[in-house]
Amino acid sequence: MSINSNYTLFNEIKRLNGPIYNVCSEAPPHIVSDGLWGGYENGRRPMKSFLILFELQLVIIFALTQICSFLLKPLRLPQFLPEMIAGLILGVSFELKPLDTYMGKIFPYGTHDVISTISSLGMVIFVFINSVQMDFSLITRTGKRAWIISIIGLSVPLCVGFIPLLTLPGIVQAIQKLHGGNGVMVAMLSHSLSQFSTISSLLSELQIQNSELGRLTLSSALVCDILTTVISTNFVALMTSPDLTTLLRNIFLLYILFVLIPLVCRPIMFWIIKHTPEGRPVKDSYIYVIISMVFVLGILSVKINQEFVLGVFVLGLSVPEGPPLGSALVKKLQFFSTTFFLPIFVTTCVLKADFSMDFSSSMMVYTGLAVLVTHLVKMAALFITVLCCKIPVIDALCISLILNTKGVMEVGIYNSAFDDQVINRKIFGVMMISIMIIATIVHWSVKLLYDPSRKYAGYQKRNMMRLKRNSELRILVTLQKQNHISAATDFLDLCCPTQEKPITVDVLHVIELVGRALPLFIHHRLQRQALGSTSSKSYSDDVILAFDIYEHDNQNAVSTNTYTAISPPNLMYEDVCNLALDKDAAIIILPFHIRWSRDGGVESDDKKVLRALNRRVLEIAPCSVGILVTRANSMPKPTLTTSITLEYSTTRLAIIYLGGNDDDEEVLCLAKRMMNNPRINLVVYCLVSRKNIAEVEELMVIGDEMLEELKHAENVRYQEVFTENGSQTASFLREIVNEHDFFIVGRRHETQYPQTDGLAEWSEFPELGAIGDFLASPDLNSNASVLVVQQQLSRANDLKRWIL
Template sequence: MSINSNYTLFNEIKRLNGPIYKVCFEAPPHIVSDGLWGGHDNGRRPMKSFLTLFELQLIIIFALTQICSFLLKPLRLPQFLPQMIAGLILGVSFELKPMDTYMDKLFPYGTHDVISSISSLGMMFFVFINGVQMDFSLITRTGKKAWIISIIGFSVPLCVLFIPLLTLPGKVEAIQKIDGGNGILVAMLTHSLSTFGTIASLLSELQIQNSELGRLSLSSALVCDILTAIIQSNIVVLVTSPDSTTLLRNLFLLYILIVLIPLVCRPIMFWIIKRTPEGRPVKDSYLYVIISMVFVFGILSVKINQEFAIGAFILGLSVPEGPPLGSALVKKLQFFCTTFFLPIFVTTCVLKADFSMDVSSSVMVYTGLAVLVTHLVKMTACFITALCCKMPVTDALCISLILNTKGVIEVGIYSSAFDDQIINRKTFGMMMISIMIIATIVHWSVKLLYDPSRKYAGYQKRNMMGLKRNSELRILVTLQKQNHISAATNFLDLCCPTQEKPITVDVLHVIELVGRALPLFIHHRLQRQASGSTSSKSYSDNVILAFDIYEHDNQNAVSINTYTAISPPNLMFEDVCNLALDKVATIIILPFHIRWSSDGEVESDDKKVLRALNRRVLEIAPCSVGILVTRANSMQKPTSIKSEYSTTRLAIIYLGGNDDDEEVLCLAKRAMNNPKINLVVYRLIAKENIEELEEFMVIGDEMLEEFKHAENVRYQEVFTKNGSQTASFLREIVNEHDFFIVGRRHETQSPQTDGLAEWSEFPELGAIGDFLASPDLNSSASVLVVQQQLSRTNDLKGWIL
């Protein structure tokens, strides 16, 4: 039997015996072609050249993947599923008579190995990146809950499912003879695992890796993945070694590899970090050396009968996670691995499967039952264990689902098992179907069941107005950059902390998560108590030092706790709101995303992180929120609050009729007790609505009575007809003050601001706040925009989606 050479890359192919073929081709093979109109004499035609055909296949796979992704986007499926469906479509096309001729020309015999081998680089680097993003030291710091859930969730299904293997060995052996492989055993083993990379990808897509459930799931997956890698590598050595001498040699070399890579490579990594100046990127030459080491250790792994990715995984674990080195490697390889080669790898893996399912086949039935029972047992074990750990029922169900999910890692495992002839094509096809079904069920179920924002629903009112007189004020200050520190401490001075009116400040330093998979939350006071030293290196040394000094300068009046949250930019709001909820904060102070110089030039603009953070916090915060707009030299003026003989000119813009304005007055009442503050309260009154607002003005007068009679407060009523007159008035006074406090007046219309909102560039600042923050005013004054806690219903799900 021979294969038509027109549908291959070779000159001739003859089938000799079973799956063995005699292949004839020219050496060296045709890599590039001579074009569409050339190559007929020398054979360098496009469809007979490896590189040209490979490029054409990449275009087809990429286009089909993108089409599937676009069409399936409304279903909100896992990101890798369109890649598998593209492979399924191409695989089915080979079986369709009208399409098989074209598919044989596009994917001729001999090209599958080429594209699979090249795209396998994407899988190898994906495993390497997962190792880089893991914090291996977290194994020693992970709580008991993660260890218990992980170990029980892994061991119980194996113990339960190995019972029939031990009690009915003859029946299992007969089924495996029909199967021609070990499909049932592979199904039970692999579906009992929880892989870190798969779970990290799922939580990232669902945007819950920053939640309590996400952190626990990642910790459990980390424990399971490390234990599985150790067990699997030892089993591979035992199974593949033909004699005791080879067994001992491979075991010895395996442990040499496990010990040698961290002992030799990790110090080299720290040397690279030490040689990199702070704030500067790592040199590309260092990165290329590390990437070359991935290939070297992959080859060494194959030499001792291990998977080529095991060396890359160990090397990844040896890389210090996070910036500068870990983040640089992730950024360098992210596009090459995740975006380009990995989707091709997934598609070509599915392309190899046989989806002609025979329902009557005992092998298919028993393999399907093994998969189903494994997942049911694993889910039950994880669910009961989570309940015993005093988790809520919904959270326990969600974590059992998350730890059962499957993804790209499992596709690679089954592809490797198929290539090693451990399972056949039909079993491989069934495993691919099981991955798609399980991933979809878990993705939809967790998205439906788990809502991190539900903890804020029905939460009690926490705002300035609700505080009793002379009671402690709890403030959460959020920072991202060093220049936010001085602005935050100046605001704290405005709150006039004293022994009679103390304030408690929780300072949260938010850092973008890069080069790590596990979000990190650090309580620095507890960290120092645990280490017994204040000299341990921290992510937020400058922040800690600045606020320690501030606390020392305000003894018995200010109590400060500092925290660091390292998380994805789109989930930083969870850290802020969770901490505000836990610490019963009254108000959250957020930095504005733009920093202007005195001449109106933009010095920094962090729209991607800070603006998204501010807008999310404004929506779901469990207390009041203030956005602090700071100009570059406003804190360097001689009228600084901290100057011994100077005063700060503070202005309050009050319109009335809104909770935000009442919150502003509460802050002003605290500021008026500071003798170094000259306070001016401007009350803007609409001319045309005086008669209609007489009743309200009586109520307003009651709130403003204290300001009207205070010696160090100047109270002024300003009559304005519309937003244009308000803008003119603000232009007149803007350079007379160092600091403004205004209300955001969310979704409230008033004659005084009529027309201002239409020109508003930043709605999160409100109409007046946006106008005062405009660089067109050439002002050096800071602005604090305050929003009182929003009233919410119990259903907040729509805000988070």
């Protein structure tokens, strides 16, 4: 078959023996075109110029991937799958007669190498980013379960697959002769591995990397990835060295690479962090130096017959994960790798494959069987191993599925094998199809089987009402910023902790995960016991110190435990709900995403993280929830008298009660705790509508114990207020808003309450409820803080659905 030079980037092309061509091109090559008219005179036509053709190819690939992504979005496929389907469509277009001429002009002979080389930068940066996000120290800190799962998941399929091939060399030679390569061995080896980057991407898409299952799976994948890298690099050095001298040289330089990069580059990274002022970004010059090191170490890896990405991977592991350096590198490179270059790389890789498959061919049968058997063996081995680790059946099945998934990293591995002529185009096509099928099955199966919120479903009540009189109150306080500390301690003071009515406070400091792949959850009391009193600087030193002091000031009345959770913003609720469930908390206190100053101005507004966290916790919390709306300096502080003693001002606390609602009953439980505080002036406003006055009188006859106790308490003022609609309620709240320092109100007051009729229509923040939103409005010009309480939601219907 001859190729017309007019449909290539070359001046002349001549076929030699086999698939080898002798081409003639100008030096330097045509990079930029001279336009439609001038190009025809001197040969610099647009379709004969590398840059113009490259830009046209990028536009076509980008448009096709976006169209595929849009059309396939309802199927909820893995994110990289539309990119592979775009390459499949382009590859099939070459075989269709009406389109082959146009495709030959757009993707002429000689351009595949250009676009593949340029887009390979995306793969290199992708590997670097993922290695930066790895916490290599987790290898020494991870539990036995992760090591057992990873080692068995790696060794069992390799042994089952390769022992017959090694014991029967005749069969191996016959298979290689039929395949024209090492397709079966490549299939068995590659499908036995678990790539950390692939699994991390899948868990991120499914939003479960913060769950217990996600943490265990990531730890196992990290161990497997490191073991695979060490074994494969030694194997490559052994197989690619022609003599003993070269072998010893390559092995020596390989271990120099493994040792020298961490010993030299990591101290440099810490020097950069040390010379970066706190709260300031890392200088761009440092970032550019590190990026230059990426490509230098990649070239050095090639010089010792290793893959280009080896040096990149080791350098990424040497970068301290998280802020400021790790997060800065991820932010700088994320767009160029994941968004721009990587999709082009995936599409062009699939474009190389031959999908004209003959299912009667023995090559198809052997390769398909190798892939199928390897995955079945690996799934069975992982499933049994995970079950032996005392993990539930559904979770064990999900872990075995996730550790079998394939993705972008496998596309790059098979592309390298194809470029090195280890496998041919047909086997390469089989591998691409296997990646698409396996990734789809795993993605759908895990999404169907695993719901991380199901652990919160149950019939056990966890709220203030279930607590017995004078029993211990467990509160989970969630913080993100430093100004949340004082607001939290002010609320704890209102709860009146005493030796007779103690409070246990679990404090969770949530931090956004940036520049890391593995979420962290730190129990600081256990950390200090393990490291001693002279531990290294923590992420939450100010939080730990503040609550240690608070516990010391309230000895035998308050017990505090401080935790830090570093996780993605969309998964922070998992840490909050998990801790509340584990600690059997009665109520979770969350900071509101807006903080106002005394003059009514907004001091901070964090809708992206805090508001999303609050709304998600309200939906699935295993206990009651309170959202604390804080005004700057709203709570009275102690004053210094002439006798050098502290006198506390009285806190004017108001309870807004509508009656007959679970949230209002939770509010009354809090009020019962607070009325014992001598520094609190408590007023209970019972808002009553004349339309349902008969129901209120009936309630009084029956006798609501909590309300009656508050009504007749000496230090509590009870007041009934008649309001017929939301407008009258709003007018009354405007009258009393400046008479109080703190309000507590229930969240859920549905439309059947005449007292709130119309208020919800003007509500800006539904998570605060109608009355809570009105009290938190800056239009009131008030300095009073507000606590909006929601009692634990009933999840019996959810539990029934999950069981069915």
